[in-house]
Amino acid sequence: MTQKRYLIIGGVAGGMSAATRLRRLDENARITVLERGGHVSFANCGLPYYLGGVIEQRDSLLLQTPASLGSRFNLDVRVRTEAVSIDRDAKTVRVRDLTTGEETDEAYDALVLSPGATPVRPPLPGGERMLTLRDIDDVDAAMAELTVAPNSALVIGAGFIGLEMVENLVHRGLGVTLVELGDQVLPPLDPEMAGPVADRLRAAGVDVRLGTQVTELGPDTATLSDGSVVSAEFVLASIGVRPDTSLAKGAGLAIGERGGIRVDDQLRTSDPHIYAIGDAVEKTDAISGEQRLVALAGLANRHGRLVADAITGKTIRVRDALGTAVVGVMGLTIAATGWNEKLLRRIGRDIRVFHTHPASHTGYYPGAESMSLKLVVDAVTDEILGAQGVGGDGVDKRIDVIATAIAGGITASELADLELAYAPQYSSAKDPVNMLGYVALNAADGLTPSIQWHELEAELDAGATLVDVRTAGEHADGAIPGSINIPLDEIRSRTDELPEGRLIVHCKVGQRGHTGVRLLAQLGREAVNLDGGYLTWSAGTRASSAVPALVA
Amino acid sequence: MTQKRYLIIGGVAGGMSAATRLRRLDENARITVLERGGHVSFANCGLPYYLGGVIEQRDSLLLQTPASLGSRFNLDVRVRTEAVSIDRDAKTVRVRDLTTGEETDEAYDALVLSPGATPVRPPLPGGERMLTLRDIDDVDAAMAELTVAPNSALVIGAGFIGLEMVENLVHRGLGVTLVELGDQVLPPLDPEMAGPVADRLRAAGVDVRLGTQVTELGPDTATLSDGSVVSAEFVLASIGVRPDTSLAKGAGLAIGERGGIRVDDQLRTSDPHIYAIGDAVEKTDAISGEQRLVALAGLANRHGRLVADAITGKTIRVRDALGTAVVGVMGLTIAATGWNEKLLRRIGRDIRVFHTHPASHTGYYPGAESMSLKLVVDAVTDEILGAQGVGGDGVDKRIDVIATAIAGGITASELADLELAYAPQYSSAKDPVNMLGYVALNAADGLTPSIQWHELEAELDAGATLVDVRTAGEHADGAIPGSINIPLDEIRSRTDELPEGRLIVHCKVGQRGHTGVRLLAQLGREAVNLDGGYLTWSAGTRASSAVPALVA
Structure with missing residues (x-):
């Protein structure tokens, strides 16, 4: 049997999963991994926590080394080595040693692209000093700045990574400003769910600026779109990532309409000898069936393993992407x-x-x-x-x-x-x-119809009556304007106090409201529950600039 | 519309879920709940933690009272009231007020039996002082004994509730002996999974006696089947529960072969006007499709709600029971x-x-x-x-x-x-x-065949070689007798040290073993992985009296 040559571009998450799985499937193959950065298989999801001091040792981030991967899996792993171009006809990749500048050609039978995604840098006057966080080199640069003990930090972008950075900068003792162009933190969430996160950040002393942009960076300040100037000795941009498709584009591989590398259901690009996985690749969305960019470590690892199966001849089934994610914030x-x-x-x-x-x-x-x-x-x-x-x-x-x-x-x-x-x-x-x-x-079952917090205003404008079925004490502590208070346990005896027409029932969380709606409906009244009760309504209306996005 | 009369026997978990749901579905009905004990809707899963002092207030256990249920749901809830017998032809229940002794008849259109299950008391000389834990009266009796500050406790039965009691008695500072007839704690688990739980109990100072019975109780001691006598001022039996079917049997309702009330897929007993739910009822097992007794609060609550839907005319779908459970121990x-x-x-x-x-x-x-x-x-x-x-x-x-x-x-x-x-x-x-x-x-996929810890001995007897692919240091710290040690990273260069024939590969948890098996298989060797590695093998063999149960 001739020795197969497998070449993998990118040595983190998906790329390294593919390489080690390929070895377990083919002890005889020649498997080469090229990584542009200085490290492979590092803990990229841990980078913010190392900067924050939660993870104390830099070594903890380095899960494997080229040497450890060589001895265990007989892999040829080369760091600081860039794939410059692909000759698809010859099935070779032009490879540059970034230390020596020397270029060579590497042949492949199957090529796996796992280049990842590049952090987007907002174009700003003075923006050169802005940091981003992708790899160990980035974290070393950020740590060097943090070691000189700045007092203030600016984080641009309130997504998952942005909030992890805010938490860790606060943990280090910096005064942090968080600037987000959108009108809420954590764009994957709806506003009434994200609102309490912004509240928590503010309670922790973070200066949260929503609907705001940075317009210019000074040497240790930043000017914002509202004209204000904030102290910003340390600046990190975290406004999103862009699929790293330069190599794929240079080789004429098909790019999808979301800008990621397009692959088929066997993770093959438009060239049947070239596969692609990870953040650079478009995935099929599980809900819409459309193509989508999802930068999640779980999918990259999973697809790394699957691509090895596909390359060695198995028909794989790639599940559509749901995009499950979690973040801890304060x-x-x-x-x-x-x-x-x-x-x-x-x-x-x-x-x-x-x-x-x-x-x-x-x-x-x-x-x-x-x-x-x-x-x-x-x-x-x-x-x-x-x-x-x-x-x-x-x-x-x-x-x-x-x-x-x-x-x-x-x-x-x-x-x-x-x-x-x-x-x-x-x-x-x-x-x-x-x-x-x-x-x-x-x-x-139609037992308890409900309305959403952002539909309440229109209901009240149309003449509905809002009935607060919480206790008098709860009502006194904070109520929705215009509501009348009849505690749930008293409704049966006080129905005569309810005006004619449609009733919106609410309690604190929705459960007593449900019981109230059932009671009123059986008394012949048209009643609906305010879903999520007072808590959801108040979280939503505090984030009220977002109502238009929900009221279609 | 005539007023429906719904009568519910048993006011905890399932019974009360049925009653409140019935009210939400039928504001007009007359709904009566009869409870033999002194309390309804109490937190029965919290009883051990109240005895342990983790839950400090007895009131915390009392989630609802007859008065609160009356005012919110317009229910007629009667505690210390026993259903003595059912006249199925007349559709009435003979009811005894346990305080006054007075008996009356209650008519029903639909009757729900939710009597629960009775703790089994092992028949023992001197066993009268043995306590069990089912309701608030039981917890009051137990607390009265604990308040006089005994030094020693005996818990009979190492199931979920038994271990919760052990933990809480230790928490109170008592010296605890745990006696279990079976050869492991937590019978729903397999021995190698239960072994570490027994280890943890022993590390916490509990005297764990497996394969042992109590033969006699003295005034403050217990004699065990191995002849030993242990101090046992406080004695609690927790060897299981028995469906409380006396009322159903008296009424001639069908009882299943597991001894629980038999119901159809609409939770109806053999009398179409009588329904039954909760721990007294047999459920269909999700794995085997057979009838089974499962005493779990989640199912009781769920079926309480479903039975209300069925009674009011909806066709319900009762899911087969999986029996998911959790317990915290030390x-x-x-x-x-x-x-x-x-x-x-x-x-x-x-x-x-x-x-x-x-x-x-x-x-x-x-x-x-x-x-x-x-x-x-x-x-x-x-x-x-x-x-x-x-x-x-x-x-x-x-x-x-x-x-x-x-x-x-x-x-x-x-x-x-x-x-x-x-x-x-x-x-x-x-x-x-x-x-x-x-x-x-x-x-x-057949990539990595494996054997179980309890199959190893027979494999070695049949001539297979056990290869420990952990590091030399790990091997020196504790190894499976008869294994040879070749660290995974050295296997490629040391294959000549491997004897002919079948190889059993093992590491600490199974992952390096998997890589080792793949490598050896591709080198033409017959190799299988020891599933779960050294950790599972050592947990299993420490619980070694249980091996016969697994080796079929």
Whole structure:
């Protein structure tokens, strides 16, 4: 058997998964990995935490070395080595040693492109000193700046990585300004879910500037689009990444309409001898079926393994991408999977939306933490389209369960049936995921119709009456303007106080509201529940500049 | 419309879920709940923690009162009221007020039996002073004994509740003896998974006596079947529960072969006007399709709601029971779903078994805790039949994800494809559940055949060679007798040291073993991996009296 030559461009996540899997499948092959940076298989998701001092040793980030990979997997791993161009006819790659400048040609039978994505740098006057975070070289540069102990930092972009950097810079003791062009932090979330995250950042002393841009960087300041000038000795941009497609484009490989390398269902590019994986590649979205860019380590690793199977002759099945993600910010856990309400309303999908505010475990066992969950559901099929969670302990668990339910084709109503592990310190007899199912069931059965927080104003303008069924004490502590207060336990005896016409019922989280709606409906009244209750309404209206995005 | 009369026997979990749901569905009905005990809707899963002082206030256990349920749901809730007999022809229940002794008849259109299950009391000389734990009266009696500050306690039965009681008695400062008839703690687990739990109990000072019975109780001692006498001022029996079917039997309702009330797929007993739910009722097992007794709060609550839907005219779908459960013991979390290896081998099912020992999150982020996971899979269909987890943080999350995967019909190999939320403090880019999928894939594809820890001895007797591919240091710290040590990174250059014939490869957890098997197989050797590595083997052999149960 002739020796196969496998060449892999990019030695992180997907690339290295492909290389090690190829070795396990083909002991005889010649496997070469080229990495432009100085390190392979490093912990890129750990970089912010090393800068923050949470991860103390730089060595902790270096999971493997070319030498360790050589001895265990017999791989030829070359760092500081760039793939300059591909000769597809000759099946060779022009390779440059970045240390010596020497160029050679490497032949391949199969080539795997795993170049990743490049952080986008906003074009700014004075922007040269702005840092980005992609690899160990970047983290070394950032650490060098942090070691001279600046007092102030500016983070541009409030996505997942941006917020991780904010947390870590605060942890180091810097005064941090966070500037975000959009009107909320964490764009993958809906505004009423993201609002509490911004609140938490502000409570931690972060100067959060939404709907704002940086217009210019001075030597240790930044000028913002509102004209203000903030102190900014350390500046990090985290506004997103762009697929690194230069090599693919140079070789004339097909690029998709989202700007990523296009691959088929066997992870092959438009050249059948060239495969591509990871952040540079477009994926098929699990909800819409359309092409999408998803930069997630889990998918890169998974596809790295799959591509090795495909190269060695197996027919693989690449699952469509759901885009499940999680981030920790100042003690909050924020996780999401699938699509959000904003995007679904934008494309006109007929959806139902549910908010709950459960505890991580039973209230009677000490230490329960609160969370907010959101489920977005196809109004016709009851299919789960997405979920979001924000809160303390157990948010990641619930989003993982829902992501698994989506993968298994479990509908929103069927979440009620899931048998999840219960003991008082772990969950409730009805787990928060079960409760979402119950709420979805009540909606699907038409038992308790509901409206969203951003629909309330129009309802009240149209003449509906808002009934707060919380206690008088809760009402006094904070109420929605225009509501009348009749506690749930008194409704039966006080129905004569309710005006004619449509009633919007609300409580704190939606549960008493549901009971109130059922009661009123059976008394012949037209009643709907304010989904998520006072908590969701107040989180949403505090982030009120975002209402137009939701009111289609 | 005439007013319907709904009568519910049993006011905890399922019964109260049925009553409140009935009210939400029928504002007009007369709904009566009869409870023999002094309290309804109490937190029965919290009882051990109140005894341990973790839950400080007794009131915390009392989630609702007859008064609060009356005002909110217009329910007629009567405690210390016993249903004595049912007149099915007249559709009445004979009711006794346990305080006054007075008896009356209550008519019903639909009757719901939710009587629960009775703790089994082992018949023992001197056993009158033995306590059991079912309701608030029991907890009051136990607390009265604990308040006089005994020094020693005996817990009979090492199931989930038994271990919760042990933990809480230790927490109170008592010296605890745990006596279990079986040869392991936590019978729903397999021995190599339960072994570390017994180790942890012993490390916490608990005197764990397996394969042992109590033969007699003295005033403050107990005599055990091995002849020893232990101090036992406080004695609690927790050897299981028996469905409370006395009322159903008296009424001539059908009882299933497992001894529970038999219901149809609409939760109806053999009398179409009488429904039954909760621990007294047999459920259909999700794996075997057979009838089974499952005493879990989640199912009771779920079926309470469903029965209300059925009574009010909806066709319900009752999901088969998986039996997902979790317990916390001395800082360990132990969770399981579906069937275990013992039971599946006993019925001769063709299965594949996988053990892994992952960390709760990335090793480079501080605070990762280790866990052991076990997956049991149908060898023909790749269907997931069960899973078990023991360890620190995140065990409950992984078992919940797998329980959801089972519900969604996701196969073992497809666990590799799940998109689970990843950031370094929550998981790994390949989550432990994904890793189980990868291991299952490698087995399904025939890439890495494996054997179980309990099969090793027979393999070695038949002449196979055991190769430890860990480092020399790991080998020196503890090795399986008879193994030869060739570290994985040296195998390529030391193949001449391997004897002829079949090779069993092992490492610490199974991952290096997998790479070693792949390497050797491609060099033309017959090689199999010792599943779960040294950790699973040593946990299993320490619990070695249980090997016969697994070796069919």
